[in-house]
Amino acid sequence: MLSEYIFWFLSFVAVFSAAGMIFSKNPVYSVLSLIVTFFAVAGHYFLLGAQFLAAVHIIVYAGAIMVLFLYVIMMLNLNKLEEEKKSLYIKSLSFFAGGVLMLVLIAVVRRTEELQTIQPAVYNADMGLTQHLGKVLYKEFLVPFELASVLFLSAMVGAVYLSKKELA
Amino acid sequence: MALTNRSKQVAVRELTFMERLYLPAIIKGMMITLSHIFKRTPTVKYPDQIREMAPVYRGQHVLKRDEAGAERCTACGLCAVACPAEAITMESAERKKGEENLYREEKYARIYEINMLRCIFCGLCEEACPKEAIFLTDRIVPSSFTRGEEIFGKDLLVEAMNERIDVSKRQRPEVLEFKKDKRHLHNLTYQDARPKTTAHH
């Protein structure tokens, strides 16, 4: 019962702050609202028993990435707010990309019902704990996991290459 | 052109591995600060604890009275002449009949002022005085809000009758002996004070 109240509260906070992130004029407020959203989502992970995911979500997203976002935005000159005119081409492209993402989300939301009906049979309350997650990641999904890390490495190399102006 | 032989040739030298680790140097520095825990603090907690002054400390001046209570100063002006900061001014007056118990000599200082802002507390006035009238004491000159307050007149300088200031510590036998010595400048006339010319042909 209590967890249901917490769920509704967190959902409300998440949706409200996500809307605030989009609608606020000041980019610093946008970033702060996004951080609140991350906290609400981390709370949801916690309710689902995925403690490790919740903690890492806070550490990585709220604690590191958003700090860097805030870092960059604080250095911007907020007095100049002249928006570039976007061409029709860009506009239609972004509309298309947003539409595709929305389709995916709708598809996922539609499937939640049937996913939930499968849950109780194989549900393991300790599945979200660090030990289990580690065993699954490093035994069953070792190759995809390492591939993902290689992907990150290549992204890092690319970023370093781009920042070295004399080379690029 | 080297004036002393203390100058050192310096060169930027590559740091060794141990030096680049920094940790030994940090530990060395921390040991130095640690050793200070066991050192005595030299602080004197002033209002609670007053540091003992040297017997010849040169603080606020006093104009002495003699045993009978008469002012010793005769306004000769030697102190004002000796003063390198020109902090002393005075005006003399003649002693009248019936004032013998007030002033020791026939001439006395009607006004005697020391500008404490100019005074450098060198003690030359004390040294110059032939009448043992002015002394520096171990009292500290109090601070004030205006410059005018720092010009001390006779009201502040002459010692009170019932609160005589003891300067006996300053009058050690060797000081008294020194004061008698006629070779010293303040006891001589101008002619005598001139350096003796010796034949150098």
Add this chain to the structure above:
Amino acid sequence: MDSMLIYKALLTVGVFAVSLGIAAYLTWGERKLAAILQDRVGPDRAGPFGLLQPLADGVKMLMKEEMIPTKANKWLFIFGPSFFMLTACMTGAVIPWGSGITVDGVVYPLQVTDINIGLLYLLGVVSIGVYGIMIGGWSSNNKYSLLGALRASSQMISYEVAMGLALIALTMITGTLSLGEISKQQDAGLANVVYQPLGFLIFIICAFAETNRAPFDLPESESELVGGYHTEYSSMKLGFFLFAEYINMFISSAVMATLYFGGYNFPFQHELGLEGNTLAIIQTSVLFIKIAIFIFVFMWVRWTLPRFRYDQLMNLGWKVLLPLAIANIFITGIVMWAMGKLN
């Protein structure tokens, strides 16, 4: 179960109160120790040995005029120090302050909550702690404050990485993220610092950087940034910033004592022949002695070493500590493999 809940609530309040009280006296201790290291007397006017100084400081802070700059962002200006204080106080929840006191057969643990992601909780709280400084510095609408805030954020992010990697090597040995579990393991075996000397060195350097203490006090370097992120702050809001630094110092000392120096355990504790509660009380005092030693080191370093330059700070974080931490993980892994502890 209900009595347990009430007990936990009381324990939370207790931990909170103790952290605040200790932090208050740390301000006195810092000034006194600085004085002793510099052959001075230090605060000695308020009460015997100046022991009432924190009280006088607190009253002074509260009575000062509250100033909010006209061009400052008012809500964020207030939010900054509040959040910094909040995150400083949150960390104490997962630290085991003792083994537990038994009353009427019920064991009351001296730990507010022993969540099994204790270490991650610590890292998470530390990583969001920087928001208090950043928001406070940005909302002041002052160049110095902004520079201080930017320095603080870049510094904390840089050193969090090395700190996290140092902790990974530790968790490889302990096999758990729960602080209570780590404390218990050190009762059975040796203190973790024996196995992780390099990890501890990295951790303590990062702890200095995370608490913004000298030699890593660039965010508030008074000589170049006036006061860094708290330049515009006055009254109790400034007090919160200064106070939270001491709470952080206390908590990170407790974390270091727990993770690397055996927590509340001490050598030969079971040979003393002491029973349950007496032993538990002694253990708690031992933990506090360990914390006091670490706090002394914090202060001792502050009054010895000069401040880093900004590029030196970044070099140390990214080019020295990070590779060292990764090397530490490799060495730990190889040694564990050689000893056949991997399965």
